[in-house]
Amino acid sequence: xxxxxxxxxxxxxxxxxxxxxxxxxxxxxxxxxxxxxxxxxxxxxxxxxxxxxxxxxxxxxxxxxxxxxxxxxxxxxxxxxxxxxxxxxxxxxxxxxxxxxxxxxxxxxxxxxxxxxxxxxxxxxxxxxxxxxxxxxxxxxxxxxxxxxxxxxxxxxxxxxxxxxxxxxxxxxxxx
Ligand code: IMP
Ligand code: MG
Numbered sequence: 001x002x003x004x005x006x007x008x009x010x011x012x013x014x015x016x017x018x019x020x021x022x023x024x025x026x027x028x029x030x031x032x033x034x035x036x037x038x039x040x041x042x043x044x045x046x047x048x049x050x051x052x053x054x055x056x057x058x059x060x061x062x063x064x065x066x067x068x069x070x071x072x073x074x075x076x077x078x079x080x081x082x083x084x085x086x087x088x089x090x091x092x093x094x095x096x097x098x099x100x101x102x103x104x105x106x107x108x109x110x111x112x113x114x115x116x117x118x119x120x121x122x123x124x125x126x127x128x129x130x131x132x133x134x135x136x137x138x139x140x141x142x143x144x145x146x147x148x149x150x151x152x153x154x155x156x157x158x159x160x161x162x163x164x165x166x167x168x169x170x171x172x173x174x175x176x
Contacts, residue, residue: 006155006165006172010147015129015157015171016049018146022127023053025144026097029125032059035096039112040067040085042101045158045166046129046146050099064089066115070108081111092120101159102130102149106138113140130154130171147171 010018026034034054038047047063054061067085098112103126113124126142130149149171155161156168 005175006168007175008170008172009150009154010157010171012169015146019046019049019053020056022144022146023050023057023059026050026054026127027057027059029143030095030097034059034061035089035091035094036061036063037087037089037091037096037098037112037116038063038065039098039100039108040065041069042159042166043099043129046101047099050127062089064091066112068108068112081108083115087116087119091116093122095123095125096121097125097127100126100128101157102132102154103128103142103145104132104135106136106140109142110138110140129157152176 036047036051038044051061051063064087065085066087069082069084070080096116098109100109103109109126116124127144128142129146131142131145132149132151134151150173152173154171154173155165156171158166159171160166
Protein backbone atom coordinates (compact mmCIF):
# COMPACT_ATOMS: atom_id res chain seq x y z
CA UNK A 1 0.00 0.00 0.00
CA UNK A 2 1.42 3.39 -0.96
CA UNK A 3 1.76 6.12 1.70
CA UNK A 4 -1.20 8.50 1.78
CA UNK A 5 -1.17 11.86 3.58
CA UNK A 6 -4.04 12.35 6.00
CA UNK A 7 -4.96 15.70 7.60
CA UNK A 8 -6.42 15.24 11.09
CA UNK A 9 -9.79 17.01 11.30
CA UNK A 10 -11.16 15.74 14.64
CA UNK A 11 -8.83 14.16 17.18
CA UNK A 12 -9.62 11.50 19.76
CA UNK A 13 -10.24 13.88 22.68
CA UNK A 14 -12.41 16.23 20.64
CA UNK A 15 -14.55 13.31 19.43
CA UNK A 16 -14.93 11.87 22.96
CA UNK A 17 -16.06 15.21 24.40
CA UNK A 18 -18.53 15.78 21.57
CA UNK A 19 -20.05 12.30 22.01
CA UNK A 20 -20.68 12.93 25.71
CA UNK A 21 -22.63 16.04 24.73
CA UNK A 22 -24.47 14.13 21.98
CA UNK A 23 -25.57 11.51 24.53
CA UNK A 24 -27.35 14.27 26.45
CA UNK A 25 -29.06 15.37 23.22
CA UNK A 26 -30.16 11.78 22.50
CA UNK A 27 -31.72 11.53 25.96
CA UNK A 28 -33.52 14.86 25.44
CA UNK A 29 -34.86 13.61 22.08
CA UNK A 30 -35.75 9.99 22.94
CA UNK A 31 -35.67 9.59 26.70
CA UNK A 32 -33.65 7.25 28.90
CA UNK A 33 -34.36 3.99 27.03
CA UNK A 34 -33.45 4.93 23.48
CA UNK A 35 -33.47 2.31 20.70
CA UNK A 36 -30.41 2.76 18.50
CA UNK A 37 -29.92 1.19 15.08
CA UNK A 38 -26.30 1.25 13.97
CA UNK A 39 -25.79 1.47 10.20
CA UNK A 40 -22.90 -0.86 9.42
CA UNK A 41 -20.21 -0.83 8.59
CA UNK A 42 -18.75 2.64 9.03
CA UNK A 43 -20.60 3.66 12.19
CA UNK A 44 -19.74 0.75 14.51
CA UNK A 45 -17.00 2.70 16.33
CA UNK A 46 -19.15 5.80 16.80
CA UNK A 47 -22.19 3.73 17.85
CA UNK A 48 -20.15 1.81 20.46
CA UNK A 49 -18.84 5.04 21.98
CA UNK A 50 -22.28 6.68 21.88
CA UNK A 51 -23.79 3.60 23.58
CA UNK A 52 -21.32 3.86 26.46
CA UNK A 53 -21.72 7.63 26.71
CA UNK A 54 -25.47 7.03 27.06
CA UNK A 55 -24.81 4.56 29.86
CA UNK A 56 -22.56 7.08 31.64
CA UNK A 57 -25.34 9.65 31.28
CA UNK A 58 -27.74 7.32 33.11
CA UNK A 59 -29.61 5.85 30.11
CA UNK A 60 -30.31 2.18 29.26
CA UNK A 61 -30.02 2.05 25.46
CA UNK A 62 -30.83 -0.87 23.17
CA UNK A 63 -28.88 -1.38 19.96
CA UNK A 64 -29.55 -3.22 16.71
CA UNK A 65 -27.59 -3.37 13.47
CA UNK A 66 -28.41 -2.92 9.81
CA UNK A 67 -25.93 -3.21 6.94
CA UNK A 68 -26.21 -0.74 4.07
CA UNK A 69 -23.67 0.02 1.40
CA UNK A 70 -23.51 2.76 -1.22
CA UNK A 71 -19.80 3.17 -1.89
CA UNK A 72 -18.22 -0.16 -2.83
CA UNK A 73 -14.50 0.45 -3.29
CA UNK A 74 -14.82 4.08 -4.46
CA UNK A 75 -14.55 7.52 -2.89
CA UNK A 76 -17.89 8.65 -4.28
CA UNK A 77 -21.36 7.26 -3.75
CA UNK A 78 -22.68 4.85 -6.38
CA UNK A 79 -26.17 6.22 -5.82
CA UNK A 80 -27.47 2.72 -5.19
CA UNK A 81 -28.09 1.70 -1.59
CA UNK A 82 -27.74 -2.03 -1.03
CA UNK A 83 -29.02 -3.89 2.04
CA UNK A 84 -26.02 -6.01 3.07
CA UNK A 85 -27.29 -7.19 6.45
CA UNK A 86 -30.86 -7.16 7.69
CA UNK A 87 -31.96 -5.84 11.07
CA UNK A 88 -32.87 -8.55 13.61
CA UNK A 89 -34.40 -6.16 16.12
CA UNK A 90 -38.18 -5.64 16.29
CA UNK A 91 -38.90 -1.92 15.72
CA UNK A 92 -42.69 -2.01 15.45
CA UNK A 93 -44.27 0.77 17.53
CA UNK A 94 -40.87 2.08 18.68
CA UNK A 95 -39.14 5.43 18.35
CA UNK A 96 -35.80 4.62 16.78
CA UNK A 97 -32.52 6.52 16.41
CA UNK A 98 -30.55 5.62 13.29
CA UNK A 99 -26.84 6.04 13.99
CA UNK A 100 -24.49 6.54 11.06
CA UNK A 101 -20.94 7.75 10.56
CA UNK A 102 -21.60 10.44 7.98
CA UNK A 103 -24.48 12.16 6.22
CA UNK A 104 -23.49 13.03 2.69
CA UNK A 105 -26.24 12.98 0.04
CA UNK A 106 -28.63 11.52 2.62
CA UNK A 107 -29.53 8.57 0.38
CA UNK A 108 -28.35 5.91 2.85
CA UNK A 109 -30.32 7.27 5.78
CA UNK A 110 -33.34 8.06 3.64
CA UNK A 111 -33.36 4.41 2.56
CA UNK A 112 -32.82 3.15 6.13
CA UNK A 113 -35.54 5.41 7.51
CA UNK A 114 -38.11 4.23 4.92
CA UNK A 115 -37.24 0.62 5.71
CA UNK A 116 -37.77 1.07 9.46
CA UNK A 117 -41.01 3.00 8.94
CA UNK A 118 -42.24 0.19 6.63
CA UNK A 119 -41.56 -2.22 9.49
CA UNK A 120 -43.81 -0.21 11.76
CA UNK A 121 -41.39 2.07 13.64
CA UNK A 122 -43.41 4.91 15.17
CA UNK A 123 -40.75 7.53 14.55
CA UNK A 124 -37.23 7.42 13.12
CA UNK A 125 -34.68 10.09 14.07
CA UNK A 126 -31.19 10.45 12.61
CA UNK A 127 -27.90 10.87 14.45
CA UNK A 128 -24.57 11.12 12.60
CA UNK A 129 -21.04 11.83 13.68
CA UNK A 130 -20.28 13.94 10.60
CA UNK A 131 -22.51 16.12 8.45
CA UNK A 132 -21.17 16.97 4.97
CA UNK A 133 -23.72 19.69 4.40
CA UNK A 134 -22.46 20.60 0.93
CA UNK A 135 -23.55 17.29 -0.61
CA UNK A 136 -27.16 16.91 0.52
CA UNK A 137 -29.60 15.85 -2.18
CA UNK A 138 -32.43 14.77 0.08
CA UNK A 139 -34.82 17.06 1.98
CA UNK A 140 -33.99 14.92 4.97
CA UNK A 141 -31.38 16.19 7.43
CA UNK A 142 -29.88 14.75 10.59
CA UNK A 143 -31.65 15.48 13.88
CA UNK A 144 -28.31 15.28 15.67
CA UNK A 145 -24.79 15.68 14.28
CA UNK A 146 -21.39 15.59 15.95
CA UNK A 147 -19.45 17.83 13.59
CA UNK A 148 -19.86 19.69 10.35
CA UNK A 149 -17.54 18.00 7.86
CA UNK A 150 -15.76 19.70 4.98
CA UNK A 151 -16.48 18.36 1.50
CA UNK A 152 -13.47 16.02 1.46
CA UNK A 153 -13.17 12.25 1.64
CA UNK A 154 -12.62 11.35 5.29
CA UNK A 155 -11.36 8.20 6.96
CA UNK A 156 -10.71 6.90 10.47
CA UNK A 157 -12.84 6.27 13.56
CA UNK A 158 -14.72 3.55 11.63
CA UNK A 159 -14.74 5.29 8.23
CA UNK A 160 -12.86 3.49 5.48
CA UNK A 161 -11.42 3.71 2.04
CA UNK A 162 -11.98 0.25 0.57
CA UNK A 163 -11.70 -1.33 4.02
CA UNK A 164 -8.58 0.59 5.11
CA UNK A 165 -8.13 3.17 7.91
CA UNK A 166 -11.14 2.19 10.08
CA UNK A 167 -8.85 1.68 13.10
CA UNK A 168 -7.47 5.23 13.20
CA UNK A 169 -8.55 6.87 16.49
CA UNK A 170 -9.19 10.23 14.75
CA UNK A 171 -11.15 11.44 11.71
CA UNK A 172 -8.87 12.68 8.97
CA UNK A 173 -9.18 13.80 5.36
CA UNK A 174 -7.19 12.25 2.54
CA UNK A 175 -4.96 14.85 0.93
CA UNK A 176 -5.57 14.95 -2.81
P1 IMP B 1 -24.98 9.21 1.63
O1 IMP B 1 -25.86 8.05 1.35
O2 IMP B 1 -24.55 9.94 0.40
O3 IMP B 1 -25.50 10.16 2.69
O4 IMP B 1 -23.60 8.62 2.13
C1 IMP B 1 -23.47 8.13 3.36
C2 IMP B 1 -22.58 6.90 3.39
O5 IMP B 1 -21.49 7.00 2.49
C3 IMP B 1 -22.00 6.84 4.77
O6 IMP B 1 -22.75 5.96 5.56
C4 IMP B 1 -20.59 6.36 4.54
O7 IMP B 1 -20.55 4.97 4.67
C5 IMP B 1 -20.25 6.73 3.13
N1 IMP B 1 -19.42 7.96 3.05
C6 IMP B 1 -19.81 9.20 2.68
N2 IMP B 1 -18.80 10.08 2.71
C7 IMP B 1 -17.73 9.37 3.11
C8 IMP B 1 -16.35 9.73 3.37
O8 IMP B 1 -15.91 10.90 3.23
N3 IMP B 1 -15.55 8.73 3.80
C9 IMP B 1 -15.98 7.44 3.98
N4 IMP B 1 -17.24 7.07 3.76
C10 IMP B 1 -18.11 8.02 3.33
MG1 MG C 1 -22.08 3.97 5.99
